[in-house]
Amino acid sequence: MSKLSPDELLHLSKLSALRFSEAELRAFGADLEAVLGYVELLEQAPTEGVEPTSLPIPFPTPLRDDEPAEPLPAEEAVANAPERSGTAFAVPKVIDEG
């Protein structure tokens, strides 16, 4: 297993939407490498031509009929929001005002 470079780890933390100090990133990187080292074991598994399984038991998972029903009231839907504006979720600015 190739070592993960500091740049790769930084990219990975960005993809994960997580922030780390340099020391944390080194420690998490070492844990990650240990697990990736262990899962190299799978290279020995005879998987050539084997179909992947995503759902353990094959059975149809049909969509429900599209029947109108009472939705969650807007007031309840935003009840847990850390910050709200009426019945909308309020967040800090997304784009700079140009």
Add this chain to the structure above:
Amino acid sequence: MVADPMPTLRELAASLEAGERSSLELVEQSLTRARECESLAAFLSLREDGAREEARAADRRRAAGERRSPLDGIPIAIKDNITKRGETAGCASRILEGYRSPFDATALARLEAAGCIVVGRTNMDEFAMGSSTENSAYGPSRNPWDPERAPGGSSGGSAVAVAAGVVPVALGSDTGGSIRQPASFTGIVGMKPTYGRVSRLGLVAFASSLDQIGPFARTARDCAWVLDAMSGNDPGDSTSLPDPPTRSTDALTDALEMGDLDGLRIGLPSEYFELEGAAPGVIERVREAVAELEAAGARTVPVSLPNSRFAVACYYLVATAEASSNLARFDGARYGRRAAGAADVGEMIERSRSEGFGAEVKRRILLGTFVLSAGYYDAYYKKAQQVRTLLRDDFGRAFEECDVIAAPTSPETAFRFGEKADPLALYLSDVYTVSANLTGTPAVSVPCGLSEGLPVGLQLIGPARGDETILRVADAYQQRTSHHEARPPLAGAGA
């Protein structure tokens, strides 16, 4: 402290039916016991007033001859990742502090419709990631058999609540062994149903293709009762089986009448019994349990699960990939913790997540994100999904030769806190449990004696939809043995 006074669900229900006890008495007993056992940290919160009020209502229904079911008025506990409308569902995580769910989990709603009363929410590893409860943001639960040892996890709080005699039944969730391993560590029964048997609606998702809600109780018979009451198709979960609720209690009655296991074939996978690193005391107890099943009329057949050695690696790739996707919803925007003072929305999301998640959750998000990322997907995630097919084929072949597979639940008894500081060492202890999740098969852990004073669990794994079968075998075993009657030495638990 008084000795554990909590009878089985069956006995409690009978005393309610006979009018010997009231629901309010049972709920008070649970709440008192919960306080006596506070040092075991089984609960994150108790519903004292709500539970009392519901108990009075249950008693009124009984008095009026309008009880909802034989379970009406029975106190239960639920894991902190199962939602109940208007109440907290924190998954033992800082990121969900203060969150209140706008809806009921289907499994819980069905038990409540039968009259069950939730007395409290139980501790767990954060987002069900762990095997010891040491990853709870609120500190670990303690094993009533030895408070210096872990009760197992992730559903450790639910296991302790039953093992310490607070409630006759508790709900947990099992993604890679999170019901069965704590049941094994605390000397009680814990069952993971067939994938899709119990609705996942209202179970906060960890790994959606692996997660199942299941019961803890003293006996397989009690587990059967609870499973029958909460299983069955749910239009709110597209992965719930199209089947009606289980009728395992009926199967048990038949077994009792037949009195034996004549004709039952028990598969013994050589890979499980010859596993390097399995504690000899554990293997010995499980072999004795198998001998007991043989004495009841079953016969053993050797089976092979040749791809077992890949199961843990496969599991940690599949589970973390799904977790990284499921946990993307925690962004600080709509619910849960939001970091203060962020300049823009990107910073808000990253800082909210970094402040809110604990170390193990971050570790798994990183791994899962890595295995799904461009350039690594085929080598890791797709490979793991292919290995999952190999495992399913292994079990399919084994179940042509046998009706149930017997194995240990865990390669060891309850470990001491801090003993598994290396994350990988802890992952490897899931070796006997992850395959049932990867293959969707039902499995139950049943107490089968002690090794050096600590409980050992016998695991019975059935083919998909074989829930009734494994419960019938577990019940037959418990009728012939008294291991489930052993109680932990609770001295000190209430200190």
